[in-house]
Amino acid sequence: MEPKTLFDKIWDAHVVDHIPDGPDVLYIDRHLIHEVTSPQAFAGIERRGVPVFRPERTVATADHNVPTKDQHLPIREELSRLQVEKLEENCQRHGITLYGLGHPYQGIVHVIGPELGLTQPGMTIVCGDSHTSTHGAFGSIAFGIGTSEVEMVLATQCILQPKPKKMRINVEGTLGKGVTAKDIILYIISQISTSGGTGYFIEYAGSAIRSLSMEGRMTLCNMSIEMGARGGLIAPDEKTIEYVRGREFAPQGEDFDRLAEEWLALATDEGAVFDKEITYDAADIEPMITYGTNPGMGIGITGTIPEPEGSEAEQASFIKALDYMAFKPGEPMLGKPVDYVFLGSCTNGRIEDLRAFTQMVRGHKKADHVTAWIVPGSHQVERQAREEGLDRILEESGFELRQPGCSACLAMNDDKIPAGKYSVSTSNRNFEGRQGPGARTMLASPLTAAAAAITGRITDPREFF
Amino acid sequence: MPREKFNILRSPFVPLPVDNVDTDQIIPARFLKATTREGFGDNLFRDWRYLPDGSPNPGFVLNKPEYGGKILVAGKNFGSGSSREHAAWAIYDYGFRVVMSSFFADIFRNNALNNGLLPVQVTPDFLEKIFTASEQDPQTELEVDLPAQTITLLATGDQESFDINPYKKECLLNGYDDIDYLLSIKEKIIAFEQQRNQ
Ligand code: SF4
Numbered sequence: 001m002e003p004k005t006l007f008d009k010i011w012d013a014h015v016v017d018h019i020p021d022g023p024d025v026l027y028i029d030r031h032l033i034h035e036v037t038s039p040q041a042f043a044g045i046e047r048r049g050v051p052v053f054r055p056e057r058t059v060a061t062a063d064h065n066v067p068t069k070d071q072h073l074p075i076r077e078e079l080s081r082l083q084v085e086k087l088e089e090n091c092q093r094h095g096i097t098l099y100g101l102g103h104p105y106q107g108i109v110h111v112i113g114p115e116l117g118l119t120q121p122g123m124t125i126v127c128g129d130s131h132t133s134t135h136g137a138f139g140s141i142a143f144g145i146g147t148s149e150v151e152m153v154l155a156t157q158c159i160l161q162p163k164p165k166k167m168r169i170n171v172e173g174t175l176g177k178g179v180t181a182k183d184i185i186l187y188i189i190s191q192i193s194t195s196g197g198t199g200y201f202i203e204y205a206g207s208a209i210r211s212l213s214m215e216g217r218m219t220l221c222n223m224s225i226e227m228g229a230r231g232g233l234i235a236p237d238e239k240t241i242e243y244v245r246g247r248e249f250a251p252q253g254e255d256f257d258r259l260a261e262e263w264l265a266l267a268t269d270e271g272a273v274f275d276k277e278i279t280y281d282a283a284d285i286e287p288m289i290t291y292g293t294n295p296g297m298g299i300g301i302t303g304t305i306p307e308p309e310g311s312e313a314e315q316a317s318f319i320k321a322l323d324y325m326a327f328k329p330g331e332p333m334l335g336k337p338v339d340y341v342f343l344g345s346c347t348n349g350r351i352e353d354l355r356a357f358t359q360m361v362r363g364h365k366k367a368d369h370v371t372a373w374i375v376p377g378s379h380q381v382e383r384q385a386r387e388e389g390l391d392r393i394l395e396e397s398g399f400e401l402r403q404p405g406c407s408a409c410l411a412m413n414d415d416k417i418p419a420g421k422y423s424v425s426t427s428n429r430n431f432e433g434r435q436g437p438g439a440r441t442m443l444a445s446p447l448t449a450a451a452a453a454i455t456g457r458i459t460d461p462r463e464f465f
Numbered sequence: 466m467p468r469e470k471f472n473i474l475r476s477p478f479v480p481l482p483v484d485n486v487d488t489d490q491i492i493p494a495r496f497l498k499a500t501t502r503e504g505f506g507d508n509l510f511r512d513w514r515y516l517p518d519g520s521p522n523p524g525f526v527l528n529k530p531e532y533g534g535k536i537l538v539a540g541k542n543f544g545s546g547s548s549r550e551h552a553a554w555a556i557y558d559y560g561f562r563v564v565m566s567s568f569f570a571d572i573f574r575n576n577a578l579n580n581g582l583l584p585v586q587v588t589p590d591f592l593e594k595i596f597t598a599s600e601q602d603p604q605t606e607l608e609v610d611l612p613a614q615t616i617t618l619l620a621t622g623d624q625e626s627f628d629i630n631p632y633k634k635e636c637l638l639n640g641y642d643d644i645d646y647l648l649s650i651k652e653k654i655i656a657f658e659q660q661r662n663q
Contacts (some may be wrong), residue, residue, distance in 0.1 A: 016657040017650060022632025025650065027657055037549065039500035050648065065498070079498035088502045089560070130548035130572060144577035148552035157649040158654055162630065164571075195542040198571055228545060230571055294485050294545070311589075313540050317484040329513060410494040410547075419517070431489040431546060433512050 003269035006235050007166055007201050008265065010141045015156055023160040029123040031058040031153045032109045035087040035097075037128030041150035043091040054157045055095040057119055062100050063108045065412050068375050071101055085210055094154075107378020107404045108363055110134040110346035114218065115380050117247025121236040121263035126153060131346050131428065133224040136233035136241055137217035139266055141201070142249040143231040164230045165199050165275040168268075170206035173282035178462040180356070181216035182348060182426065182445035184208065185223040186288035186298040188280065191420040194296040197229030202278065203268060204234050210283035214243040215352035222347045223428050226295040235267035236443065286462055289333050290430050290443040292321040297430075301460050302330050302446065324432055325440050326420075330373045331459050331461055333376045333442075335386070340423035341372040342435070343446055348426035349377025351384050354401075355447045358390045360450035366398035367456030373415055374399050375407040399453070403458035424452040468581045470640040474562055475608045475619070477534035480599045484522060485544035486539050488573065492555045494547075505551050506558030520630055527559075538595050538607075542589040544573025553580045563609050565616070567592045569615040578633050585609060585616055585627045594623055611638060 004012075015465055017025040035039075038060070045052065052058065065080035075081035084101065091098040099105040105112055113119040119135045122257065125142035126152045135142035135378025145159060152159045171184055189196075200226055204217075212220065218236050224232030234240075241260045244250045251259050286300030299305070305322070307329045308315040327336075343349070343357050356378060368371055373392060376382040382404055385391060391401040408415040409427035411434070417423045426449050427442060430441035444452070446462035454464075496508040498646060514525050520526045537556060543566035544552060553576040555563060565585045577584045587595070596649045598605045598620055608617040611634065635641065647654075 016654055019632050022630060025647065025654075027654070027661075036497050040502045040550075043501065044644070046642070048648075053651075053654075064494075083498050083500060128548060128550075130546070144572060146549035146572060146579060148550060148576065148579035152644050152647055155644055156651060156654055158647055160632075160643050160647070192547055195568055199544075223574075225546075228542070228570055229480070251616070277650070294487065313482055314486055316482075317540065320483070356621055410489075412494045412497065429487075429488045429489070430548060433493055434489050437493070437512055437517070 001269045003272040005166055005268045005272045005274065006139060006203055006233060006266050010122055010124065011163060019160070023162040025125060025158050027158055028126050028153050029057065030113070030118055030125040032125070032127035032132070033058060033060045033150065034109050034111055034127070034129065035062050037147050038090065038150055039083065039086045040147050041128070041154055042094070045155050049156070050155050052094040052096065052154050054076065057157060058096045058154065060087060060091050060096055061106055061109050062298045064406045064410065066101055066405040067413050068373070068405050068407045068415060071139050071403045077414070107380065108346045108349060110222065110408055111134065111381065112348055114138065114214070115247070115251030115378060117244055120244060120250060121240060122266055125462040126159065128413040129223050133229070133231040134218050134222040134346055135403050136221040136224065136231050137214060138244070139233055139236035139263065140231065141231065144225060145148065162199045165202065167197065167200040167207055167278070168203045168274045169278070170279040170290070171204070172253060172279060172281050173207040173208055174208040174284045175208055175211070175285065176445055177247060177465055179285050179444040180289050180447060181219040183285055183288045183344060185220045186286045186290065186295065189223065189227045189296045190288070190298040191280070192227055192278070194226060194294045195228045197224065197227035200229050203234040204232055206279070210237070213245040214239055214284055215350045218350065219347055223295065226428060237262040248352040279452045287445060287448050289301030289325055289448060289458060291325060292318070293324055293430055293432050293445060294370055295319070295430060297321060298443065299333065301333060301458070304328050334460060336458045338370060338423060338424050338452045338457055339421040340417050341370055341449050342375070342408040342423055342425040342427060343449055344373065344375030344377065344407050345427035346377060347428045348446050349375060349381065351381050353426065354381065354385050354390055355388070357446045357450045358393050360447055361397040361399065361454055362393050364397055364454045366453050370453050370456050372399050372453050373402060373408055375402045376404045378404050408435050408436060411439070418442070424449050424458070468640040468642055471562065471581065471583055471611050471637040473608065473610045474535060474610070475606055476536050476601065477604050477606050478536035478538050478595070479532045479534060481537060481539040482596050484614065485542045485545055486538035488544055488549050488563055489551040491544070491552040497549060497551055502554050503598050505555035505557065508558065509555040513566070519560060532549045532577055535561055536607055536609065537561045538565045541566060541568040543569050545570040548572045548576070550576045550580070550589070553577045553582050557582045565592070565595070581637065583609065583611065583637060587616060587621065587627060591623065591625045594618060594621070611645050
């Protein structure tokens with residue numbers, strides 16, 4: 001048999017039909033929805049007069065709009081409240097399970113999928129959210145879709161998709177101290193640019209990737225979309241299986257053992273061909289930080305902001321980005337003042353991220369002028385953090401653990417960075433205005449965020465080891 | 466459900482020579498709270514189009530009276546970032562029927578096609594020519610011929626062909642909709658499920 005990639009094995013097993021000269025009809029195993037990108041899809045199927053085809057394959061949560069304080073009170077902002085209510089109404093009417101506000105399973109959609117065992121190797125998983133690529137960490141084909149496609153899945157459990165090309169990115173060797181999964185992905189994006197992955201689905205491989213925990217792998221796959229890729233995935237291994245085992249919606253007992261065998265067999269065969277392959281050396285990666293307004297504008301934390309280069313348009317876009325940040329080419333990032341620190345999001349809002357941050361700030365005090373938002377990715381993460389006593393250590397250092405949601409990642413709720421202020425954020429996007437109109441975002445790992453929160457300026461986290 | 470059909474479009478265009486226009490710029494997150502598809506055009510490019518006090522930014526191209534038309538021409542890597550289909554809705558709702566760039570982000574391209582908005586990818590050279598032509602004459606026109614898959618800068622006669630998936634082309638020409646198609650093959654989907662369960 002011809003050797004196949006992990007991606008091809010999963011894709012081919014889900015093709016219901018090929019349209020000649022057109023996209024494939026792809027069957028979707030798991031559909032996740034949230035309040036922002038689903039209302040128009042429900043309205044669509046209702047207008048057509050068709051029911052939800054497989055309601056048991058869709059799971060909903062409210063995350064984008066929710067406040068991270070006083071979640072027991074009604075949402076103050078009217079439009080946010082209406083959107084969350086609309087989701088409740090739609091789920092009820094169509095028989096879809098909802099982990100809404102107040103539910104112990106509520107949280108960011110890409111955090112709760114894995115922790116509930118809804119995310120499993122070998123699956124096709126979609127959600128009306130580009131960071132659905134997170135679930136690829138389990139060896140599943142997971143990608144973000146638009147609302148028209150949400151409607152397709154509700155109506156038929158299928159979408160029309162052209163098969164993407166395949167790229168393998170290998171990271172080999174041992175990571176330096178203080179270098180995390182977040183730094184690996186920021187490094188890769190800085191190397192291949194925000195469009196370097198467009199048209200591809202990426203498989204991450206190599207010894208440095210294998211060494212990552214499941215949380216780290218999720219952080220990595222999460223940001224695949226930031227290089228333009230449809231998604232990223234990692235072959236399931238023993239770590240994957242141990243993570244999934246025993247989770248609420250995972251298969252149990254003998255079923256699980258049988259499936260685990262199948263999952264391990266999904267790995268890319270020796271000799272399988274990729275359209276493109278890149279290898280990086282883990283030793284080249286420093287803790288990373290972004291200086292511009294897209295995730296590709298990142299450098300090692302001890303580096304200096306580069307000079308503009310390329311075509312006239314490229315230079316103009318580069319200068320526009322630096323103007324927005326009020327930075328200049330040639331400046332070092334170390335020492336730049338920081339006003340806000342955000343720990344959270346589907347990129348770095350899991351328990352391991354909270355632990356890493358807490359470990360760093362333990363025994364130190366938050367800088368007085370820094371406002372810090374520590375936002376767990378889900379209620380389960382929050383509960384675990386409290387059980388482990390992380391909340392108390394954080395409090396001693398002047399931090400407060402908030403309630404779960406997307407929060408300052410996209411500032412649809414009240415957690416907005418004011419115009420002109422500098423934020424070190426563990427989220428995934430530093431676009432203009434992403435964290436609030438005029439906000440200036442620098443993306444980094446939880447360790448770099450912790451160092452910035454303590455000193456009040458951009459600081460090399462390795463100084464704390 | 467049938468959509469507006471697309472055939473040949475001749476129109477002046479709006480130039481936006483900025484690279485990496487992400488969907489957060491096209492429609493900022495705080496305007497994603499609506500539960501219907503209509504009205505997003507009002508907030509298209511909101512933070513570039515309006516000053517912090519809410520008045521129109523005279524420097525932004527959508528506020529310049531000399532520019533208009535049904536075609537938006539932007540720098541490379543257009544539509545990166547969030548999967549929000551609201552970006553395609555906002556562009557369509559504002560009145561555009563074609564977006565042109567030398568490179569599109571994948572999800573945006575899909576979202577545009579799913580909403581009757583034609584993404585036309587041209588070479589960087591051709592894009593430069595288009596921008597130059599509009600500097601000389603803001604009213605200069607483009608012709609987008611979907612059946613022939615060509616794009617012509619009418620003032621100079623410069624022409625390029627563009628790619629589109631044949632299936633998507635049929636959909637646009639005839640106003641077909643993917644969901645109608647998927648619903649029409651439901652038997653196949655059920656057969657697929659049964660086969661998998663065995
Ligand atoms: S945390 Fe941010 S990136 Fe993740 S789902 Fe929420 S808004 Fe999107």
